[in-house]
Amino acid sequence: MPLALWALTLSAFAIGTTEFVIVGLVPTIANDLNVSLSSAGLLVSLYALGVAIGAPVLTALTGRWNRKAVLIILMAFFIVGNVMAWMAPGYETLIVARVLTGLAHGVFFSIGSTIATSLVDKDKQASAIAIMFTGLTVALVTGVPLGTWIGQHFGWRATFLVVSVLGVIALIGSALLVPSNLKQAAPARISVQLKVLTQPRLLLVYGITAVGYGGTFIAFTFLAPILQQVSGFQSSAIAGIMLVYGVSVTIGNIWGGKLADKMGPVKALNIIFAALALVLLVFTFTASSQIGALLTVFVWGAFAFGNVPGLQVYVVQLAKEYTPEAVDVASGLNIAAFNIGIAIGAWLGGHVVADMSLMDTPWIGAIIVVLALLMTRLSGYLDNRKLAEAVAC
Secondary structure, X not given: OOHHHHHHHHHHHHHHHHHHHHHHHHHHHHHHHOOOHHHHHHHHHHHHHHHHHHHHHHHHHOOOOOHHHXXXXXXXXXXXXXXXXXXXXXXXXXXXXXXHHHHHHHHHHHHHHHHHHHOOXXXXXXXXXXXXXXXXHHHHHHHHHHXXXXXXXXXXXXXXXXXXXXXXXXXXXXXXXOOOOOXXXXXXXXXXXXXXXXXXXXXXXXXXXXXXXXXXXXXXXXXXXXXXXXXXXXXXXXXXXXXXXHHHHHHHXXXXXXXXXXXXXXXXXXXXXXXXXXHHHHHHHHOOOHHHHHHHHHHHHHHHOOOHXXXXXXXXXXXXXXXXXXXXXXXXXXXXXXXXXXXXXXHHHHHHHHHOOHHHHHHHHHHHHHHHHHHHHHHHHHHHHHHHHXXXX
């Protein structure tokens, strides 16, 4: 694999770290900036909203630009956003920094896959994409807990400084290693992108994605304060627990992909969403025990992100049927749906914490995930009905 691909992987690692490390720093930021937990949790929502907007909108606007130039500009924005977070004098500046970084994130993963595939032969394209996205997985396993540890010991600003340095290294690597003459497909017309958004079957899956992730992030956004205030863990232990969660996510991604391959995406998603709702409900009762909380968090990680492969495969399958000329656009919009779910879930979780209590977030999240399960079953029913009609004809 070319060295340029590893520059993309490092960029993905830095971006993944800055997205999720905020979860482990919510109590620290709230205390330092003298804001409520719900306000600190809003930093998760606004970042995800930036991703959701950046992925489809900015990708379309930069569709005709040179791919390497876009990549360099994105990493520059990413660095600026994290430097702003490092130097933020107050909450408002931190909000601006998070939104700016989220915008860069959204476009990076929209064009990163196309850049990765253009760097290798056709028979190695899937492996190239997998290597690039390994940066995200490694970020969850190592970057997030390490960033949390740095924030706990040296202040949350230090975490964003370290991520900024990673961004600089990734930018230099991309500038030196990524070719300037990358092939790029003609950008999808606006009419093609709008066609995707007029297909009810695709909209239903986007809804499943958003609702399923929204339910998870109602509670996950406030995992650190729950572990400290309810489970009784010291703040220094949060980094280790995030490591446990990251390992579980890695296992869940692999398992979820194999389950979707074996059973089909709809059946796999039914199992995963049902298990996820049960785990969130159980956490309502186990959070008061340190051992119980730790075990539940480990299981939670496996199911929380185990639905990603199935959802992406399902969107691609339906897009090939309903909008075959815009499969990439449909897949990209599902990434936006993930982040819309994160944004709404973190926002709703903040309201639950402010108006109810921390321990109301898991069971409310479970109810939302059950809604995603029902939507999945509806989508499966529609698939089966169409298949039956086709056989009858």
